[in-house]
Amino acid sequence: QGELVEFGGGLVQAGGSLRLSCAASERTFPTYAMGWFRQAPGKEREFVAAITRPGGNTYYADAVKGRFTISRDSTKRTTYLQMDSVKPEDTAVYYCAARRSVGNYYAESEYAYWGQGTQVTVSS
Secondary structure (H helix, E strand, O other), rough: OEEEEEEOOOOEEOOOOOOEEEEEEOOOOOOOEEEEEEOOOOOOOEEEEEEEEEOOOOOOOOOOOOEEEEHHHHEEEEEEEEOOOOOHOOOOOEEEEEEEEOOOOOHHHHHHHOOOOOEEEEEE
C-alpha cells in the first residue's frame, strides 16, 4: 500500500456533494501541509486546495473557493476534501499530496508524496 490512499470518489449529480478522504501512512503524515490536486481528461493536473499542519491555514483554487472545504484530522492521519455544489467541470481524477516544507502550496512540483488518485464524475 502507498503512503497516501484516497477514498470517496464516485458519481454525483450536479449540485450535489461528495467527500474525499486521504489516509496517510505513519511515516507520511507528519508533514508541513497536505494538498488536493485534480486532472481532467485531456488537461494538466491542477491545484485544488491545501492545508498546513501548524495553524491549519487553507488555500483554494479560485474555481472551487466557496464550494470545497479542506480539513484534516491528525488523530486519524486523514485529510478530507468536502465538495459541495459540484459542477460537471469538477469531473476529474483527484489526487492527494503531501509536502514537508513551506513554499508555494499551489505548485505540484513541491509535493513529495502522492496518492494513486480517485475518480470523481459529476453528471449534469
